[in-house]
Amino acid sequence: MSNNVQVVVLGAGCAGLTAALQAHQIGKKVVVFEKMPQIGGNSKRASSGMNACETTTQLKNDIIDSADLFYKETFKAGGKLNDPALLSFFASHTNGAIEWLKQFGVELTDLTTLGAMSRPRAHRPKDTSPVGAYLVNKLYDAVKKSNIPVYTDSKAISLKRTSSNEIQVTLNVEEKQYEVNCQSLILATGGFGASKELIKKYAPQYEDYKTTNQEGSTGDGLKLSQQLDAQLIQLDQVQIHPTVQQDNPHVYLIGETVRGEGAILVNTSGRRFVNELDTRKNVSNAIIAQDTKHAFLILDQKVYQRVKALAFYESIGLVEKAETLDELATKIGIDSDNLQSTITNYNRQIENDSEDEFKRHTELKEINQGPFYGIHIAPAIHYTMGGIHIDDQCHVLDENGDIVPGLLAAGEVTGGLHGNNRVGGNSIAETIVFGRQAGIYACEHIK
Numbered sequence: 434m435s436n437n438v439q440v441v442v443l444g445a446g447c448a449g450l451t452a453a454l455q456a457h458q459i460g461k462k463v464v465v466f467e468k469m470p471q472i473g474g475n476s477k478r479a480s481s482g483m484n485a486c487e488t489t490t491q492l493k494n495d496i497i498d499s500a501d502l503f504y505k506e507t508f509k510a511g512g513k514l515n516d517p518a519l520l521s522f523f524a525s526h527t528n529g530a531i532e533w534l535k536q537f538g539v540e541l542t543d544l545t546t547l548g549a550m551s552r553p554r555a556h557r558p559k560d561t562s563p564v565g566a567y568l569v570n571k572l573y574d575a576v577k578k579s580n581i582p583v584y585t586d587s588k589a590i591s592l593k594r595t596s597s598n599e600i601q602v603t604l605n606v607e608e609k610q611y612e613v614n615c616q617s618l619i620l621a622t623g624g625f626g627a628s629k630e631l632i633k634k635y636a637p638q639y640e641d642y643k644t645t646n647q648e649g650s651t652g653d654g655l656k657l658s659q660q661l662d663a664q665l666i667q668l669d670q671v672q673i674h675p676t677v678q679q680d681n682p683h684v685y686l687i688g689e690t691v692r693g694e695g696a697i698l699v700n701t702s703g704r705r706f707v708n709e710l711d712t713r714k715n716v717s718n719a720i721i722a723q724d725t726k727h728a729f730l731i732l733d734q735k736v737y738q739r740v741k742a743l744a745f746y747e748s749i750g751l752v753e754k755a756e757t758l759d760e761l762a763t764k765i766g767i768d769s770d771n772l773q774s775t776i777t778n779y780n781r782q783i784e785n786d787s788e789d790e791f792k793r794h795t796e797l798k799e800i801n802q803g804p805f806y807g808i809h810i811a812p813a814i815h816y817t818m819g820g821i822h823i824d825d826q827c828h829v830l831d832e833n834g835d836i837v838p839g840l841l842a843a844g845e846v847t848g849g850l851h852g853n854n855r856v857g858g859n860s861i862a863e864t865i866v867f868g869r870q871a872g873i874y875a876c877e878h879i880k
């Protein structure tokens with residue numbers, strides 16, 4: 434490989450692959466470096482869907498949605514701490530992202546509802562399979578077809594400005610060091626949800642929590658960006674995901690779509706205690722407030738059929754299955770009489786069209802078709818909402834709010850879009866919307 438390229442992308446999750454494809458389409462010479470042995474990052478683990486509004490899929494399903502509504506609901510869910518310019522660009526460009534993906538064979542023609550949204554907005558493959566791995570595979574196929582070089586096991590360890598105003602990246606590859614100069618550098622290195630050190634520093638309340646993140650999510654991009662004077666923002670905003678199965682050494686996220694398709698949460702007494710589709714922040718806090726700090730997802734066969742990942746969770750022993758609610762309660766060790774009366778009341782309330790006792794307004798579906806399923810869950814670290822300060826063209830900003838020339842960032846390594854609570858499905862959408870922006874403005878800098 435030449436040690437002089439136009440655009441270097443660090444990180445091969447959805448944001449990095451998207452940025453690389455976009456810059457390549459504009460005609461620039463691009464190379465991608467990924468520190469892990471495999472591509473995909475946390476994107477590969479995204480489960481439920483990709484949020485978008487005003488799409489043809491929504492319209493075909495009679496769902497009237499708008500960028501304005503998407504903005505308002507996300508801003509409210511983020512504690513109004515979201516960067517308005519980023520959020521406004523995001524909400525009005527998700528449909529464009531869905532359309533752009535179609536050229537790579539990406540078809541997200543099924544919809545599900547996630548927490549804090551009033552309309553089904555999370556787009557997923559027709560067979561309801563998890564969106565993340567699907568997207569990573571499609572984008573990577575397109576990258577390979579475009580002959581964009583992707584080097585794995587290649588960790589960037591420092592960034593330096595050269596005398597000709599380029600950026601020099603020093604990489605560790607098999608214990609040797611290499612230097613590559615580029616005119617634009619895109620940081621798409623992900624968040625820091627797997628760094629015990631950074632979690633302890635910025636969100637010590639979660640120091641002892643497990644994480645859903647892949648082990649490479651250690652915040653390397655934050656440290657690299659600071660070598661070129663980037664500003665970091667909102668680093669204390671760390672999200673814990675409410676429904677994570679963690680009884681085994683390997684931790685499994687149980688996608689929010691399970692609740693979005695109709696599952697409820699009960700405590701060990703067999704009682705509901707929260708609107709299951711409230712924000713992740715509120716649902717997690719409600720679980721932690723229970724005596725045991727954990728809870729159970731309860732669902733029936735109808736939900737099971739609407740979420741392909743459930744068969745996988747079951748195949749690896751994360752799910753208890755029973756023909757009756759009584760049998761299920763015994764299997765998961767909770768109060769059977771209470772569970773049965775909880776479900777009877779819940780179903781009656783839906784049948785009578787009366788207000789839900791926890792003010793759940795979406796995806797109220799009777800739990801009445803066996804077999805029934807239970808999954809033991811508790812909150813775990815999931816997403817870091819703070820990160821590198823960017824503008825809506827993905828330019829990295831310094832402490833004075835000035836653009837750091839030639840340095841761009843996209844995806845979880847950035848901060849500001851989500852405020853104090855990321856809405857499920859917004860992260861994978863962000864990787865495409867802002868991955869494209871980073872690719873475009875990396876090229877503009879080269880002109």
Ligand code: SIN
Nearest residue numbers: 480481688689857858
């Ligand atoms: C989930 O589906 O619950 C996880 C994906 C996300 O965080 O958006």
